[in-house]
Amino acid sequence: MTKRFVIALIKHETNTFSPIATPLLAFGHGNGPYYGGEAGAAFAGSNTPFAAFLDIARREGAEAITPIAAESWPSNMATRATFEALLQPLEAAVRAGCDACFLDLHGAMVVEGCDDAEGEILRRVRRIRPELPIAVALDYHTNLSADIVANATVITGYKTYPHVDMYDAGLLAGDILARSLRDQVLPVMAWGWLPLVASVMRHAPEDGPSGDILAYARAMEKSGRVLAATLLPGFPHADTPYTGVSAVVVADAGADVDVDGAKAAAQEVCERMLAIAWERRAEYVFHQQPLEQSVARARALGASRQNGPILLIDHCDNCGSGGAQDVMLVAEEILRQELDDVAIAPIRDPQAVAQMVEAGIGNNVNLELGGKTDMPAIGLAGRPLQLAGRVRNITDGEIVFTGPMYTGLKSHLGRTAVLDTGRAQIVVTERHHEPFDLVIFRHCGIEPTKKRFIMLKSRIHYRAGFKPIAAHIVECAGAGVTNADLSGYRYRKLTRPIYPLDAM
Ligand SMILES: [Zn+2]
Numbered sequence: 001m002t003k004r005f006v007i008a009l010i011k012h013e014t015n016t017f018s019p020i021a022t023p024l025l026a027f028g029h030g031n032g033p034y035y036g037g038e039a040g041a042a043f044a045g046s047n048t049p050f051a052a053f054l055d056i057a058r059r060e061g062a063e064a065i066t067p068i069a070a071e072s073w074p075s076n077m078a079t080r081a082t083f084e085a086l087l088q089p090l091e092a093a094v095r096a097g098c099d100a101c102f103l104d105l106h107g108a109m110v111v112e113g114c115d116d117a118e119g120e121i122l123r124r125v126r127r128i129r130p131e132l133p134i135a136v137a138l139d140y141h142t143n144l145s146a147d148i149v150a151n152a153t154v155i156t157g158y159k160t161y162p163h164v165d166m167y168d169a170g171l172l173a174g175d176i177l178a179r180s181l182r183d184q185v186l187p188v189m190a191w192g193w194l195p196l197v198a199s200v201m202r203h204a205p206e207d208g209p210s211g212d213i214l215a216y217a218r219a220m221e222k223s224g225r226v227l228a229a230t231l232l233p234g235f236p237h238a239d240t241p242y243t244g245v246s247a248v249v250v251a252d253a254g255a256d257v258d259v260d261g262a263k264a265a266a267q268e269v270c271e272r273m274l275a276i277a278w279e280r281r282a283e284y285v286f287h288q289q290p291l292e293q294s295v296a297r298a299r300a301l302g303a304s305r306q307n308g309p310i311l312l313i314d315h316c317d318n319c320g321s322g323g324a325q326d327v328m329l330v331a332e333e334i335l336r337q338e339l340d341d342v343a344i345a346p347i348r349d350p351q352a353v354a355q356m357v358e359a360g361i362g363n364n365v366n367l368e369l370g371g372k373t374d375m376p377a378i379g380l381a382g383r384p385l386q387l388a389g390r391v392r393n394i395t396d397g398e399i400v401f402t403g404p405m406y407t408g409l410k411s412h413l414g415r416t417a418v419l420d421t422g423r424a425q426i427v428v429t430e431r432h433h434e435p436f437d438l439v440i441f442r443h444c445g446i447e448p449t450k451k452r453f454i455m456l457k458s459r460i461h462y463r464a465g466f467k468p469i470a471a472h473i474v475e476c477a478g479a480g481v482t483n484a485d486l487s488g489y490r491y492r493k494l495t496r497p498i499y500p501l502d503a504m
Contacts, residue, residue: 015322020075033070049137049170107142119147198284317480320434
């Protein structure tokens, strides 16, 4: 009989300090979740775990049932009603009968009344079918809980940041589960957690201890000692008891290995990964320079001819981690120090877009740009920047990614307008979007490789598209809910003591 695989995607990275709400419509990047066949069609062939799960179903000759694919940009927690609306199609599909479940989840989702949404999703599926084989692919920024591990058969995660191996992580989890359904492997898991909040600005493999830990994980997978070894550096902007650095390892207890031996191998690899993270925990702390100095450094670099643009990274207000994307501090300093030939993307400001659309291409406008969002959780009031300029372009904001991240997926910026102030061309959008693909500029007629300076509201993901074209990168500490200085957040739920907030 044809096997039935339930394949679903429910993903949200929740910044519990974010001023941005998360209604059901936010899933689908503004258009709401995809359901049924639409979900399969939207993600097939993309660089996502969901697409890998679809390919595995096809390979195994199984029927793929895709009740829901729902992904939102990071923001604050969804309501309980929204969460139930996301869960309901998945629960109905499992209840209707299936042989296995493949879930593309984030791992740092918090919802109203629940600090561990992924644990709750998995608990609810297992409540319907206690023995159901479940494969889960998680984001690198997962805050792992005991409930997630206890209610899954196989767990993997991304090994890159920017996340350019999402498909591979799905393929690994899905393949192990598919082989277990054919009795070729018997997966067992071990996991561990550290009281360590690692700054996201130090998560990339080339920046801190993660690179060496990932190299060890890959070597252990390649040697066959374990089936999958995953490092999860966590998401420090979600205030939960599970927030921290963790690891999860899958080993094979089939064939000539006994269950205890496989568990011991998984445990040993997991402990080694976490030992490296703990020994080198000081390297996970990000030290930032005052904004004025960073912009002056970029200006000095730009004084001589460069082999490509100089990137100024406005990392404290990154919508890709829950930022409002309208804090104008870094842009203001760039203009104050009179940097020339600058492209900026993107500022989210629907009001300013409306004004520019009203004025029309080629006409002059006077705007109060950005600064529309108050951030009570960090005591920051919105402050717009008064700017005069010409409307250089207006687009519908419909883009397709061609760079290495989310390759092949569509995104919707909403109406988009370019303000030209003379020194700077500023891309202003109706919706949130982290710039990780050159299309953010090119779709509205700006060629990023030709600019002297580029300011991006991003932390690490910009590297996917922009690092290859950059001559230099200067990180600029503005303000916002993705500030890398973790001592500024009023945490209430973190497990204490925790490094580096407490002496350890
Ligand atoms: Zn992530």
